[in-house]
Amino acid sequence: MHRRDKLLKLALDLQAENSAEPSTSQKSRRVSCSSSQSSSSSSSSSSSSSAASTIGSYVSGSIKSSDNIYRPIANSLLQRKVFESLPSTSNLQKHVTNQTELPRQRSLSTGSRSSTLSSRAGDFSPDDNDSDYNPVPDRIIDESSDNEQENLIILPPKKKRKGIINSKKLIAKQLRNSGKEYVSLSKSKKNVPQRSMGPPCSERCRLKCFDKINDGDRTIIFGLYWAMGCVTRQRDFISKNLTVIKPKYSYKKENSNRKPKHGFHLTVNGKQIRVCKIFFKNTLGINDRPIRTVLEKLCDSGMVESDKRGKHGNQVKVVDEVIQGIKSHIDSIPRIESHYLRKQTSREYIDGGKSLSDLYRDYRKLCEEEGKPAGEIHTYRKIFHKDYNISFFIPKKDMCEFCTSYENMSQIEKETNELKYLEHHTEKELSRIEKNEDKQKGQKSYVVACYDLQAVLPLPMGKTSSFYYKSKLNVCNFTICELNKDNSYCYVWSEVDALRGANEIGSCVLKFITEKCQTVDDPNLEIIFYSDNCCGQQKNQFMFSLYMYALANLSIKSITHKFLISGHTQNENDNVHSVIEKSVKKFLKSSPIFVPDQYITLIQTARKRGNAYNVNAMSYSDFYNLKDFVQQCGIKFNKNTDGDAVRLSEIKIIKFVKEDNGAIKIFYKTSFTEDHFYEIEQCRQTRSRRTINCVGFPLKQLNNAKLELTSRKKNDLRSLIDSNLIPRYYAESFYRNIL
Known part of the structure; x- marks a missing residue:
């Protein structure tokens, strides 16, 4: 759906809702609200109305896209708890049909959404803070995850720098250069008073300076001079107002040390006025020292040399x-x-x-x-x-780069990116609402799950200092959370069995799907997955081909994969991983961890209430070569049935449906706001066969033996064994087999 159509639909519904009579539940809710909340609601409603009319004017063409029309849209939606008042699909279609004609799409209807988003968005706050997002609002969570936000935008590390704001030396320097009172950093800790303007010259002054410049102009010059707060600029000011005076008659003696005379000037109302030295010094509140310094540093070109303090190059150097x-x-x-x-x-x-x-x-x-x-x-x-x-930290992907960048933009940049931010915020909210709806599907024929890969778990792990400086063996934990059944499945393997790519992730997902088919035993089984947008692990042609393989060989009606918006991918797996990390930290207080089996035991016993985590210990023989499968089948996801190119990176929802005759069709959406699916045209890379048949296709094993470790990792592990830091029991039963 085009952007203009989305904005029009949003505008029409906002207008319709503002004109409609509130429901009984809404009236009762308003009665219970305080007066301040009521006034806020009314102002929000009027703001939404103006925003709706503004969008409509933009779509109809009466307002140019360059005009600043997006700010009231964003403000009105944020004031109204963002998307509480978004309409149902049926209302949108009714209004849009009467206003404009939408472009034709190859569609697979998803059905109308009978309820408004306000009834489905109760878990979301208008001031969205992803660290406070609760992925499981409908059940008691006995293990709370850490709510820390780690910035994806890499900032300079915290360290002491020259000139930091809380430096006593820098503060004293700034106060001194600004002419303010400060405490000297010398041993005496002398309290230096604030600079003040001195009296004008006497009436006997030959230049009559006191008649040329009044006290008001002198005060302005004094304030501007010390407001510079920079010694270099103040010296430039003095240099600019100094001129060499050549006398009419000069009787210079040989070897005389007499220096040339200088005249002093001050500028008032754009006119440079010559004054005496006393008047010049007293007006600026300085003594002879700054003037002598300028004359000593003055070059033949008329420029003052830069400050060379600390730049002599004779500092003590580190060998x-x-x-x-x-x-x-x-x-x-x-x-x-x-x-x-x-x-x-x-x-x-x-x-x-x-x-x-x-x-x-x-x-x-x-x-x-x-x-x-x-x-x-x-x-x-x-x-x-x-x-x-x-x-020292591993950044989390859950901190949105775009939202952080938008918050730090200037006002002009925010106005330019307002629509983009609004669309990003819309997609984020709708993806969460979509997941919350799917979680409510408690039928036996539905499996709703989300999956993610936990950060690596190193071996050996302990408080021994030598462990820190040695390369460790990595253990991986891939977690699948079944949302509507409150079950979690952990697939654990070490780096000698497999890596962490699409082959490994796909093999674990296929194992999960196979077990679910055996448990449910329903030919109409529908599976819905949620995950992040990592293209190297799950958003790629290898995972999509795996879904086709599962549909063709198992009793499944459809598989749908919905990708959460980048930067806002908080889900139930974060809670599981947090519980596991806490269990590991608690165990390390009493004993180190040497082998993967200890991690498996810790994961199995990590959850104290509710269903325990189901742990599957994966071996190298459990992983399949999905890349070879794609190459053999020649599956491509390049075009849709309308002939348009398909970009996998832009897909938000992809759905694989098996029809009654066994044929598999693939549909996708590029936005959560779209009501209909596009269909992907299936074809092989070779022209000999245009159809794709995955039934009975054998999947090749990924690895025929355990993987080799790097030479440095082998040497480090051997050194730990030789120094008896790894107990002999674990060394003989596990490490000797992989080194």
Whole structure:
């Protein structure tokens, strides 16, 4: 659906709702509200009415798109709790049919939505804060997840910098340059009074300065001079108002030290007026020292030299041996691959179990043991921040880059991006409402689930300092939460069994679908998945081909995958992962973790109330090569039946439906506001066969043996075994088999 049609539908419904009589429930709710809330509601209604008429004027062409029409739209929707008053599809169709003709679409009707969004959006707040989003509002949650927001926009690390705002030296310097009272940083801690303008010159002045410039103009000049607050600019001001005076008669003696005379000027009303030196100094509230400094630094070109304090280049330098030692220590810290932003940032991540001060203490201890010179902590900190792009945390994808960027925009930029922000906010709210609706489907023939991959779980894990500086074995946990049944499934494997790509994710999803088909045993089973927009893991042709394979070979009627909006992908898996992390942290207080089986036990026992997490220990033989399957079948998702190109990155909903004759059709939406689906044209890459048949197609095993670890990881694990930091039992039963 085109943008103009979306705006028109929104405008028509806002007008219809404002003119309609409120329902009984709405009246009763208004009676119970306070007077302040009632006045706010009425102002919001009028704002929505004006916004609706504005949108309608824009769509009809009476207002240009360049006009500032989007701000009242956004304000009215936010004041009205964003989308409480959005209409049902039937009302929209009734109004739109009478106003404009919508473009023809290949459609699969989703059915009318009988209730308004106001009755379905009770879990959402107008002042949306994703950290407070509760993914499970309809049941008691006994394990609350952390509500921290970690910024996706990478900010400079926190460190001491020269000239920070809370520096006593900088504050005193700023006060001194501004002519204000300050406390000297010398040993005496002298209280220096505020600068004040001195009296004019005496009546005996030959230039009669007091008659040329009155006290009011002098006060203005004094204020402007000290308002600069910068020594360089103040020196430039003095230099600009100094001129060399050549006397008419000069009787210069040889080897004379006499310097040329200078005249002083002040500008009033655009006119430069010559004054005496006393008048000049007293007006600015200075003594001879600033004037002498300007004359000493004045070049032949008429420019004043820049301040060279601290720039002499004779500072004490750190020897190269210390610098190389610090860099070697920082390089020895194992890097952790970011689970969320592997391809979006060049920043490296290290385990957050230690602070920068802890790292420095370990470095200094190592230098003492080896008898090498150690640098100071400020040198270590400077090299760590300046020469490396390292952070102690792994950024979460749930912090929306666009929303954060929009909040930091100027007013003009916000007006330019108002419509884009409104559409983004609309998609976010509608995706959550859509998920909340699907969760209410309690029929046996419906399975509603969301899935996500947890951040890697390292092995071995403990408080031993040596563990921190050794490369660790990564353990993966892929979680699927069944929303309408309150069940969670965890699929756990280590990096010697598989990686973390589409093959691994798809194999776990296929295992989940197969088990559900065996449990439900209903040919009309419909499965709905929710996930984030990670193209490398689930939003790709390999996962879509897997859904086709499952439909063709299992008793399933349809599979629908709905992608949450980027930056707003909070879901029930976050709660599961938080519970697991808390369980791991609690266990580490008493004992280290050495093998994957310990993680499996911790996950199984992490939930204290409700259904325990179902854990599946995955082996290398449980994963399938989906990429080979796509290549063999030649499946393509390039065009729809209208001949338009299909961009997988823009898809919000994709639905696979198996018809009675066994044929599979694929439909998709590029927005949650669309009422109808587009259909994808299915074709093979080769011309010999135009149809795709996945029935009975064998899936090849991804790996025939365990994967090899990197040489550095092998050496680090062997060193831990040789130093007896890993118990011999675990070394013989697990680590010897993978090294």
